[in-house]
Amino acid sequence: MDRTQAPADHPKIPVEKVGILLANLGTPDGTDYWSMRRYLSEFLSDQRVIDYPKWKWQPILQGIILSIRPQKSGAAYRSIWNEEADESPLLTITKQQHAALSDSLHARYGDQVLVDYCMRYGNPSTASKVRAMVEAGCSKILFCPLYPQYAGATTATANDQFFRALMQETWQPAARTLPPYFDNPAFIDALAQSVTRALPDGQPDLLICSYHGLPERYLTAGDPYHCHCQKTTRLLREKLGWDKDRVLTTFQSKFGPEEWLKPATVDEVARQAKAGNRRIAICAPAFSADCIETLEEINEEIRDSFIEAGGESFTYIPCLNDDAAHIAALTDRIVANLAGWLD
Structure with missing residues (x-):
């Protein structure tokens, strides 16, 4: 709809933007038993990750694995937990990547873009961030799984979750997904x-x-x-x-x-x-x-x-995290995949 021609009593429509949604694997909300159990249950119930038939796998997962593994995984997370922010290092670093990429992309496109991040498992969820982008006026979304190499258990399941989120939208934005960049x-x-x-x-x-x-x-x-x-x-x-x-x-x-x-x-x-x-x-x-x-x-x-x-x-050798060369490489890939939407 042309917003300049809308009648005075038409519901307010936000200015159109292009959404750039970064996606990482996920994180538990805490290291306690129930936080770990919720996270592991979501992760290990994903049939892209464990593709056994549900009737066979779920009794083993819910009855045996999730009775034991949350304590072990919680101890492992506690050994690396960001106590100051009370969050996992993955979440801390993803926030830093988001901030750096947001600065880089806004320097190029200004207010034409909205940059945000989500997790495949845990919070912030993919669906919540897609909903927020649509409400903010994103008529187009580039979904960016932060996996250099493609795998069904990483890139594909992240894309699956993105498309499931789009299924909930009455007015769906146009959508693209970032291809793997392992040889960029x-x-x-x-x-x-x-x-x-x-x-x-x-x-x-x-x-x-x-x-x-x-x-x-x-x-x-x-x-x-x-x-x-x-x-x-x-x-x-x-x-x-x-x-x-x-x-x-x-x-x-x-x-x-x-x-x-x-x-x-x-x-x-x-x-x-x-x-x-x-x-x-x-x-x-x-x-x-x-x-x-x-x-x-x-x-x-x-x-x-x-x-x-x-x-x-x-x-x-630490991961690339929010290193300037990494942010430049991701910016390069994102800009290339916005071609035709933003130039």
């Missing part, structure tokens, strides 16, 4: 800069690129995640100018009895230490922000595995 030159440059910055004394014996794992059958079913991870590692190694045998791809966070992508990071670091590679560095190129899988799993559990096997020097 600006993203690879940002990764390489983070490695160089973290290793001022030169190359360790090995650089391990640790990615969140998936069951092997997801790969054979057509999920491109494994290939995206391998290419990210190769491009990073080439950008650094390092030899092939100095950079490895591994996978972490195995869950359940199935065969997962290999090699497993926790086992590989121990094997490398025993083989004489006593100085390693690890980065996590699948994570846009530091979280439980990096701050606790890599920097505690995987570090311990390496040291116990005889390793001497373990360097964890």
Whole structure:
């Protein structure tokens, strides 16, 4: 509707904007049992994550796993919790990314854009942020899952939740989703800069690129995640100018009895230490922000595995978080995908 031609008694319609909605995995609201149980129940009930039939999986999840796992996960979260803000590091960093990207995009587009963030699991929910954007006048929304590599269990389920939110809207905005950016030159440059910055004394014996794992059958079913991870590692190694045998791809966070992508990071670091590679560095190129899988799993559990096997020097290279080069790379991808909507 042309707002200049609306009759005087027409309900007020906000000025049109383009929404840019950043999406990350999610976070529990607290580290107590019930907060962890709510979060884990939502996460592990997602059939993009655990695709077993509901009749088989839900009794196991609700009756056994969620009786035990919330205490263990709560303890892990407490070891990294942002006590000052009373929130998980993932939420703190996502807020920082949002602030930086909002500044970057408003500098380019002014009030034509509204930038916000949501979580696939937990709060703030995707549906609540889509609703807020529609109410604010967003007639178009670019949905941006912050996963460089595509996987059904990350990018696809985030998109699913976005589309479910759109189904609730009477007047749906036009919608686009941000494609994976695992091989984007600006993203690879940002990764390489983070490695160089973290290793001022030169190359360790090995650089391990640790990615969140998936069951092997997801790969054979057509999920491109494994290939995206391998290419990210190769491009990073080439950008650094390092030899092939100095950079490895591994996978972490195995869950359940199935065969997962290999090699497993926790086992590989121990094997490398025993083989004489006593100085390693690890980065996590699948994570846009530091979280439980990096701050606790890599920097505690995987570090311990390496040291116990005889390793001497373990360097964890933080995720890109709100690093200026990362924000520039994300801005570049967002601007490219706003073409035709905003120029």
